[in-house]
Amino acid sequence: MMNEFCKGGGCTAKLGPGILDKVLKMIPKKADPKLLVGFDHSDDAAVYQLTDELAVVQTLDFFPPMVEDPYLFGKIAATNALSDIYAMGGEVKTALNIVCFPESMDANILGQILLGGNEKVTEAGGVLAGGHSINDVDVKYGLSVMGTIHPKRILENNHCKEGDLLLLTKPLGVGIVMTASRMKAVSEEAFDQAVESMTTLNKYAAEIFKKYGIHACTDITGFGLLVHLGEMLGENFSAEVWTSQIPYIRACEDYVEEFYITAAGQRNRNHIGAQVAFENCSFAMEEILFDPQTSGGLLVAIPENEVKKALKEIEALGLDCGIIGRVTEKKEKKIYVLK
Structure with missing residues (x-):
């Protein structure tokens, strides 16, 4: 059972917002006019402009399992990681697997996780293009995702208006x-x-x-x-x-x-x-x-x-x-x- 290796699953495993606020304030922000969205406003993904009509949307997300079924866990983790592209108004293009897995566990479990993730990347219209894995005491899985968007059609998280x-x-x-x-x-x-x-x-x-x-x-x-x-x-x-x-x-x-x-x-x-x-x-x-x-x-x-x-x-x-x-x-x- 995967949960025997985990202390917390899904997005409950994230660091608290208070800790992140404190840490991110320590990181200097590089001025680059092509970086249209960075971490200044806790937005969902980064957006970098390539041309007048094309920008890339970049994000990553991974976490420990919250369900016993490895195939289902892969689907959930991938769906979660892909979501940030949609929250910015972008379209998914490529994804890379992020894997932490104990070598002592049955490799078939990892195979099921990756199959579940690939299913959702395919449904999103993207291509799974590779990834990175390390031997760890806990199981963790997610994706680094790249999408595209028109620079003038970005949906940021902080442009609401009174009356909305x-x-x-x-x-x-x-x-x-x-x-x-x-x-x-x-x-x-x-x-x-x-x-x-x-x-x-x-x-x-x-x-x-x-x-x-x-x-x-x-x-x-x-x-x-x-x-x-x-x-x-x-x-x-x-x-x-x-x-x-x-x-x-x-x-x-x-x-x-x-x-x-x-x-x-x-x-x-x-x-x-x-x-x-x-x-x-x-x-x-x-x-x-x-x-x-x-x-x-x-x-x-x-x-x-x-x-x-x-x-x-x-x-x-x-x-x-x-x-x-x-x-x-x-x-x-x-x-x-x-x-």
């Missing part, structure tokens, strides 16, 4: 469900819902959003909805989040009551909690909003006059989704969570 509505394309709660799974307490229905979400490429939602005037876009991963939303708002805006409209895996409420929650969720709470005002919000919903997502959905800021048409198309993809809030003028708190 916030549309989320996948349900929350994956981290909580996977924690319950590790404790052998998860229902088959909840597990299947989480797996369907984690293995659904954001490619299809991204293709829909290209038809509309999206102002900002990000994918929800290890920092949870509220931290990623905080990054989208920057220093100029606040937002309302409407809990009655949040799509989430319903069993999560029961799992939170049993304290099947993650350390990463608590790090997210510690990082942005002081900037969030909760009004008539249950503890379970708070945890769902802080919950780290593995291969989560896209969160977009979209003009109000376009959101209903976009939502109708997103709903047709089959996953729970919803209009979850609104960007407002800057207020005392960054985020107001309302019932």
Whole structure:
């Protein structure tokens, strides 16, 4: 069983946002006008301009397994890594495997992981072009992905506008469900819902959003909805989040009551909690909003006059989704969570 070699799986294994903020501030930023998107605003991927009409989008992501099935783990890890290209509005071109694997384990397990990853790269329309592996005590897998985009069609995560509505394309709660799974307490229905979400490429939602005037876009991963939303708002805006409209895996409420929650969720709470005002919000919903997502959905800021048409198309993809809030003028708190 792969999980015997792992201390935490999926995006719950990420370092906390507070640590990363501190470390990244120490790194000097090289001035290069062709680097259109770097790590200045915690965006999803880097974008480097090659010509007036072509830029490359570059990202990487890898983590330990959160499921027992190696083929399924490969699919989830690849779907998660590919997501950053879609969050920027790009198209996937090539991918490289990133592998950490104990030589003492059955190599057939690694083969299944790589087959699962290759399946999702192929579905994305990309080509798996190689990779790098090292002998390690833990299993870890992911991808380095390269995509392309027109320099004037980049979807950055921090260009929202006052009055924009916030549309989320996948349900929350994956981290909580996977924690319950590790404790052998998860229902088959909840597990299947989480797996369907984690293995659904954001490619299809991204293709829909290209038809509309999206102002900002990000994918929800290890920092949870509220931290990623905080990054989208920057220093100029606040937002309302409407809990009655949040799509989430319903069993999560029961799992939170049993304290099947993650350390990463608590790090997210510690990082942005002081900037969030909760009004008539249950503890379970708070945890769902802080919950780290593995291969989560896209969160977009979209003009109000376009959101209903976009939502109708997103709903047709089959996953729970919803209009979850609104960007407002800057207020005392960054985020107001309302019932």
